[in-house]
Amino acid sequence: MVAAAIPASRVSRLLGRSGPQVGRLMSSGAHGEESSARLWKALTFFVALPGVGVSMLNVFLKSRHGEEERPEFIAYPHLRIRTKPFPWGDGNHTLFHNPHVNPLPTGYEDE
Amino acid sequence: MNHQTHAFHMVNPSPWPLTGALSALLITSGLTMWFHFNSMTLMLLGLLACIMTMYQWWRDIVREGTYQGHHTPTVQKGLRYGMVLFIISEVFFFAGFFWAFYHSSLAPTPELGGYWPPAGINPLNPTEVPLLNTAILLASGVSITWAHHSLMEGHRKHVIQSLLTTIILGIYFTLLQASEYFEAPFTISDGIYGSTFFVATGFHGLHVIIGSTFLTVCLIRQLLFHFTSKHHFGFEAAAWYWHFVDVVWLFLYVSIYWWGS
Numbered sequence: 001m002v003a004a005a006i007p008a009s010r011v012s013r014l015l016g017r018s019g020p021q022v023g024r025l026m027s028s029g030a031h032g033e034e035s036s037a038r039l040w041k042a043l044t045f046f047v048a049l050p051g052v053g054v055s056m057l058n059v060f061l062k063s064r065h066g067e068e069e070r071p072e073f074i075a076y077p078h079l080r081i082r083t084k085p086f087p088w089g090d091g092n093h094t095l096f097h098n099p100h101v102n103p104l105p106t107g108y109e110d111e
Numbered sequence: 112m113n114h115q116t117h118a119f120h121m122v123n124p125s126p127w128p129l130t131g132a133l134s135a136l137l138i139t140s141g142l143t144m145w146f147h148f149n150s151m152t153l154m155l156l157g158l159l160a161c162i163m164t165m166y167q168w169w170r171d172i173v174r175e176g177t178y179q180g181h182h183t184p185t186v187q188k189g190l191r192y193g194m195v196l197f198i199i200s201e202v203f204f205f206a207g208f209f210w211a212f213y214h215s216s217l218a219p220t221p222e223l224g225g226y227w228p229p230a231g232i233n234p235l236n237p238t239e240v241p242l243l244n245t246a247i248l249l250a251s252g253v254s255i256t257w258a259h260h261s262l263m264e265g266h267r268k269h270v271i272q273s274l275l276t277t278i279i280l281g282i283y284f285t286l287l288q289a290s291e292y293f294e295a296p297f298t299i300s301d302g303i304y305g306s307t308f309f310v311a312t313g314f315h316g317l318h319v320i321i322g323s324t325f326l327t328v329c330l331i332r333q334l335l336f337h338f339t340s341k342h343h344f345g346f347e348a349a350a351w352y353w354h355f356v357d358v359v360w361l362f363l364y365v366s367i368y369w370w371g372s
Contacts, residue, residue, distance in 0.1 A: 036260045037257065037260035037261045037263075037264045037266060037269060039260075040253065040254075040256045040257035040260050040261075040273075041257050041261075041269065041273070043256075043257070044250070044253050044273065044276065047253070048249065048250035048253035048254065049250055049276075051246045051249070051250060052243070052246045052247055052250050054246075055242055055243040055245075055246040055247075056243060058238070058239070058242065058243070059239050059240055059242075059243050062236075062239050063239075070296070071231075071233060071296070074231060076230060076231045077222075078222045078223055078229065078230070078231075078302045079229075079231050079232070079297075079300075079301045079302055079305075080298070080300055081300045081301070081302060082300065087145050087146050087149070094298040094299055094300055095299070096289075096292040096293050096295075096298070097298070098293050098294065098295075101294065101295070101296040102295075102297075102298050
């Protein structure tokens with residue numbers, strides 16, 4: 001039972017390593033894929049992360065283009081629905097409410 | 112006698128399935144108490160019980176699989192089946208929300224003005240932050256593949272670097288989405304547009320947070336030498352889940368952000 005737990009490499013070492021495993025000193029899980037980690041590391045640093053960088057630049061440049069006037073408030077019945085009050089605060093504000101861009105059913109709060 | 116003649120894991124009796132079920136009961140009834148009777152106690156108790164169940168149950172599995180050696184290849188195969196089936200169930204979960212979105216947007220009703228996006232809705236520009244978010248998640252898919260290959264090749268330092276990169280990208284995505292939620296000129300209460308947008312992207316964001324947490328647990332386990340180059344199913348499960356989250360985002364981006372604008 002104990003002998004079965006000894007890996008093959010130990011056994012071949014005991015036998016003087018004259019078998020087919022001479023010279024191939026790596027775990028069989030990496031067979032033929034030694035450079036794949038290097039490939040993905042290169043992809044990460046030369047493609048993926050620069051792609052993120054370019055996208056960040058794009059957002060930054062577009063944000064400098066100008067703050068637009070917020071649209072005038074029209075009390076559409078299909079928007080700003082209040083069938084039931086929200087279970088927080090005064091029940092009239094959404095969870096990510098931003099007074100500058102989110103009007104209440106009665107209009108912008110800061111007008 | 113501790114001698115089993117089969118490859119399966121006969122798990123010791125555990126209280127966590129019961130505490131998990133109880134936490135589900137407390138959370139659901141707690142939501143009712145919160146929505147209708149202005150009390151958060153039951154729900155908070157339920158959430159606490161849920162988090163503690165998850166922590167202790169998964170901690171037990173880690174113990175069983177590492178120190179106790181119960182995760183034979185046969186057991187691992189079962190765990191693989193389990194994770195695959197779970198992810199498939201999540202695919203169906205999101206399919207429902209995509210169904211709702213397409214149902215409403217392909218045939219906009221007269222109440223909305225007969226067009227999509229509906230009258231009064233200014234959708235987010237898909238070429239700004241949403242595009243950055245796409246780049247972030249795609250990049251994180253590359254970095255997690257780097258992590259996996261490093262793990263298989265035994266490069267401990269690289270595993271840590273690449274896992275950390277992936278997690279940071281996930282957190283960056285979450286922060287950007289949160290900022291988008293605050294800056295959006297439309298809200299969840301803005302009719303069917305708001306509902307489909309925030310429920311679909313909201314559940315997606317929740318899954319990003321879950322995935323990032325799973326990856327962080329993998330990072331901690333890697334630091335604690337739990338993984339070997341041949342046996343690291345916890346990491347693989349996290350990687351599968353992360354790729355799933357990425358793919359859902361791609362569908363969201365194309366459907367809701369791009370086509371839907």
